[in-house]
Amino acid sequence: MNLLGQINSAAKKNLTTLDLSYSKLSELPKEIGQLTNLTTLDLSYTQLRELPKEIGQLANLSTLSLTDTQLSELPKEIGQLTNLTTLDLSYNKLSELPKEIGQLTNLITLNLPYNKLSELPKEVGQLTNLITLNLSYNQLSGLPKEIGRLTNLTSLHLSYNKLSGLPKEIGQLTNLTTLSLSSNKLSKLPKEIGQLISLSRNDGFFWGLDLRNNNFEIPEEILSCNPQEVIQYILDLGDGARPLHEAKVIFVGFGAVGKTSLIKMLTIGEYSPLESKTDGIEITDWSFPYEKNEIKLHIWDFGGQEIMHSTHQFFMTRRSVYVLVIEARREDKYGDNELEYWLKLISSYGGDAPIIVAINKCEMHKADIGKGLLKSNYSNIVEFIETSCEKKIGISELKNSIQTAIGRLEYLNDKIPPSYFKIKEYLESINHDYISYYKYIQICMDIDGSLNETSVKTLMQLLHDLGIMLNFQQKDRRLENTQVLNPSWVTNGVYQIINSEKLLNNKGVISLEEVGAILKKEYQYPTPKEWGFILDIMVSFGLCYRMYEQNESYFIPGAFPKDTPKDFKWEHQNSLCFQYHYDILPSSVIAHFIVRTHNYINKSDFWRNGVVLKYEDNEGFIKADPNNNKIFIEIIGKGNRRGMLSFVRGQINAINKNLGKVNAREMVVVGQKYNEDILREYGEIVNHEKDGIEKIYIWEIRTHRNVRELIEGIEDKNTYDKRKIKTTRGFKVSKEFIAFIKEKRDKKGFTNKNLVEDGIGVSEKTLSNIFSYKRDSFSKETIENILKYFGLKLSDVWMMLQD
Numbered sequence: 001m002n003l004l005g006q007i008n009s010a011a012k013k014n015l016t017t018l019d020l021s022y023s024k025l026s027e028l029p030k031e032i033g034q035l036t037n038l039t040t041l042d043l044s045y046t047q048l049r050e051l052p053k054e055i056g057q058l059a060n061l062s063t064l065s066l067t068d069t070q071l072s073e074l075p076k077e078i079g080q081l082t083n084l085t086t087l088d089l090s091y092n093k094l095s096e097l098p099k100e101i102g103q104l105t106n107l108i109t110l111n112l113p114y115n116k117l118s119e120l121p122k123e124v125g126q127l128t129n130l131i132t133l134n135l136s137y138n139q140l141s142g143l144p145k146e147i148g149r150l151t152n153l154t155s156l157h158l159s160y161n162k163l164s165g166l167p168k169e170i171g172q173l174t175n176l177t178t179l180s181l182s183s184n185k186l187s188k189l190p191k192e193i194g195q196l197i198s199l200s201r202n203d204g205f206f207w208g209l210d211l212r213n214n215n216f217e218i219p220e221e222i223l224s225c226n227p228q229e230v231i232q233y234i235l236d237l238g239d240g241a242r243p244l245h246e247a248k249v250i251f252v253g254f255g256a257v258g259k260t261s262l263i264k265m266l267t268i269g270e271y272s273p274l275e276s277k278t279d280g281i282e283i284t285d286w287s288f289p290y291e292k293n294e295i296k297l298h299i300w301d302f303g304g305q306e307i308m309h310s311t312h313q314f315f316m317t318r319r320s321v322y323v324l325v326i327e328a329r330r331e332d333k334y335g336d337n338e339l340e341y342w343l344k345l346i347s348s349y350g351g352d353a354p355i356i357v358a359i360n361k362c363e364m365h366k367a368d369i370g371k372g373l374l375k376s377n378y379s380n381i382v383e384f385i386e387t388s389c390e391k392k393i394g395i396s397e398l399k400n401s402i403q404t405a406i407g408r409l410e411y412l413n414d415k416i417p418p419s420y421f422k423i424k425e426y427l428e429s430i431n432h433d434y435i436s437y438y439k440y441i442q443i444c445m446d447i448d449g450s451l452n453e454t455s456v457k458t459l460m461q462l463l464h465d466l467g468i469m470l471n472f473q474q475k476d477r478r479l480e481n482t483q484v485l486n487p488s489w490v491t492n493g494v495y496q497i498i499n500s501e502k503l504l505n506n507k508g509v510i511s512l513e514e515v516g517a518i519l520k521k522e523y524q525y526p527t528p529k530e531w532g533f534i535l536d537i538m539v540s541f542g543l544c545y546r547m548y549e550q551n552e553s554y555f556i557p558g559a560f561p562k563d564t565p566k567d568f569k570w571e572h573q574n575s576l577c578f579q580y581h582y583d584i585l586p587s588s589v590i591a592h593f594i595v596r597t598h599n600y601i602n603k604s605d606f607w608r609n610g611v612v613l614k615y616e617d618n619e620g621f622i623k624a625d626p627n628n629n630k631i632f633i634e635i636i637g638k639g640n641r642r643g644m645l646s647f648v649r650g651q652i653n654a655i656n657k658n659l660g661k662v663n664a665r666e667m668v669v670v671g672q673k674y675n676e677d678i679l680r681e682y683g684e685i686v687n688h689e690k691d692g693i694e695k696i697y698i699w700e701i702r703t704h705r706n707v708r709e710l711i712e713g714i715e716d717k718n719t720y721d722k723r724k725i726k727t728t729r730g731f732k733v734s735k736e737f738i739a740f741i742k743e744k745r746d747k748k749g750f751t752n753k754n755l756v757e758d759g760i761g762v763s764e765k766t767l768s769n770i771f772s773y774k775r776d777s778f779s780k781e782t783i784e785n786i787l788k789y790f791g792l793k794l795s796d797v798w799m800m801l802q803d
Contacts, residue, residue: 004031007031008034020041025046027049030052038061049069064084064088068090073095082104089111090112095118102124105126107127108130110127112135117140120135125148132155135157136158136180143163150173151172156178158184167190171194176196180210182211188237194231221318238418246466247321253304254338257325267286280490281315282300283467311490311491315470315487316349317467322354423448433524436483440460478540479533492524512531538556562609565604578649579668581629590609590610591608592655593611616640616643621634665683668681761785762786
């Protein structure tokens with residue numbers, strides 16, 4: 001049936017819905033005006049170049065969809081559609097809107113992204129029922145003041161325009177929860193924007209206020225703060241704002257590799273061959289000229305003791321340059337594993353911050369390192385430099401490399417409000433290890449009484465990132481009232497406790513009173529207040545556990561002896577076995593595991609790298625092998641062994657989730673040959689089951705194993721049933737899944753429309769719901785179609801889905 005026939009048929013049937021989308025329609029006949037009963041008209045994805053004036057006769061129309069057509073203008077008769085609640089004009093060629101658009105006073109949603117609009121008519125202010133207005137990806141250079149009349153708006157999208165300013169009337173939109181202004185030319189905000197107190201919190205995935213990629217010249221971390229903090233910071237800038245021109249350089253590496261000696265060669269040009277090892281953290285300031293400015297560096301020298309690596313996480317930030325120091329002669333023993341360990345640790349806490357690898361003591365040995373492979377895996381490696389303090393080799397090259405890396409830091413020229421400078425300088429001048437939060441507030445108010453609570457909290461986070469004043473409230477609420485001005489005060493306190501003979505003799509258990517006896521030897525820790533704070537930090541970092549059943553006692557596994565207990569025996573036969581294989585195994589993993597499971601420890605069966613747990617009628621032997629980057633699990637007993645294994649795996653998996661880029665593979669023992677375990681990845685076995693494969697061939701012993709039996713030997717019934725349900729029902733998608741699929745889409749350079757056209761088998765609306773998180777539940781068929789398009793299966797992502 002031709003188009004005219006369709007229209008006549010629809011008129012005779014008094015149809016209320018007409019869908020002409022995805023057709024070859026290039027012209028809409030005037031007879032369309034006969035369909036006066038229409039409430040929904042979809043003309044999306046057609047070649048339509050104009051709308052006839054008769055469109056205005058569709059007085060009952062409530063939804064008009066014109067996504068991705070060839071429209072370059074709208075007829076003034078569009079204003080007669082006074083019952084419209086939704087108008088979608090995305091992906092067109094509109095350069096202006098008729099003033100009659102203001103007559104659509106029942107509009108709730110107006111979508112106009114991806115057009116060529118350079119201005120809005122003031123009549124847009126008459127659309128007072130609008131809840132969502134999307135004007136992203138246009139050419140708007142300004143907004144009419146009448147925008148302030150749209151007081152019911154909750155979402156306003158203006159990203160990717162040419163806005164250099166906002167009208168003060170923007171502050172009248174007090175119901176806004178989402179305001180997207182990224183990729184414009186904004187350099188300041190009207191003070192009235194501070195009235196937008198309903199904006200949703202920024203969580204790194206959804207942005208209540210998105211101001212990225214503008215001309216604000218402020219620290220990137222500020223833009224990811226909560227909207228009120230971002231707004232207040234920009235308003236605080238005023239006219240006297242200037243760049244800070246300061247940065248952190250963090251030296252990391254194992255103990256005795258020469259970090260301190262290199263720092264001294266860089267800063268004062270000499271070192272001592274008898275340099276004592278660094279306990280905790282030492283900070284040295286170093287300045288150098290850069291272009292027309294002087295750059296001040298805070299060089300952090302981290303002690304290399306493994307047990308202290310867990311404390312690095314709260315000092316390592318993205319606003320830093322990292323110098324990773326290794327010793328050339330250790331390369332034969334550890335290969336690239338030592339480098340990988342530190343590179344992953346830095347990536348976990350420092351993101352994409354620049355890394356310089358210093359291969360120290362090169363006069364003693366010629367290192368053979370896979371530099372090309374490491375650079376391909378870690379693109380933020382700036383350079384590999386061979387150094388020697390004794391022979392003064394590579395020192396000037398290291399200095400130049402640091403200066404070059406600092407100069408590339410994007411935030412170096414970010415502007416800081418004048419009052420923030422004064423507060424920072426005052427805090428640096430006082431000789432205190434810490435101050436209370438209330439003292440910090442008092443200092444801020446004394447320097448600038450106009451600062452509000454949002455301002456002082458924003459400054460507090462900035463000072464933390466710079467390492468000037470550390471606040472741990474995001475880690476643990478118990479720590480929020482203490483602002484640390486001397487980081488060494490924290491790490492030295494932890495070091496004194498962990499290395500105390502008393503703790504070793506007590507097999508890792510120590511009381512607050514005993515901690516006091518250790519710390520009182522240092523004048524910096526005079527009272528139980530300081531002792532308790534250091535212990536609370538250790539609890540937050542996973543270095544110890546508070547034993548509430550013993551008054552004010554703490555359990556610290558890092559102080560355990562390395563050897564197994566005397567007379568310790570374990571029967572390895574007939575045990576249920578499981579393994580974790582890591583690319584790099586941080587020493588903190590087994591320590592955290594022992595802390596998490598301390599209530600189940602069997603008698604005194606624990607040591608630094610292992611523990612025996614008693615769980616119901618079973619016992620579990622869990623041992624870490626740091627040299628081979630493995631954790632071994634064996635379960636024996638007459639009870640539900642699979643249930644205990646699920647418990648142990650749950651604890652280890654929870655720890656693994658916080659390891660950043662460190663990868664762990666779960667391995668199942670599927671047989672033995674010559675008394676050696678034959679292993680297969682647990683995930684692969686689960687994938688075989690989901691793909692309907694009943695048996696797998698174990699080539700080492702030339703036999704087949706039943707997939708279901710292998711899994712049932714590992715999972716208890718509850719775990720098995722729960723996972724099976726996921727493969728048959730609909731799913732709730734996680735943010736992790738959305739980010740994963742979005743990355744796949746973006747790598748192809750596709751829009752949702754492109755995916756539909758390319759045969760993904762899912763509607764554009766469904767894709768929009770997924771990527772905008774408007775819905776989180778979808779059918780199994782929908783998820784499978786998306787995965788199939790990207791060459792994936794449900795088994796590849798099932799951990800990201802919920803049934």
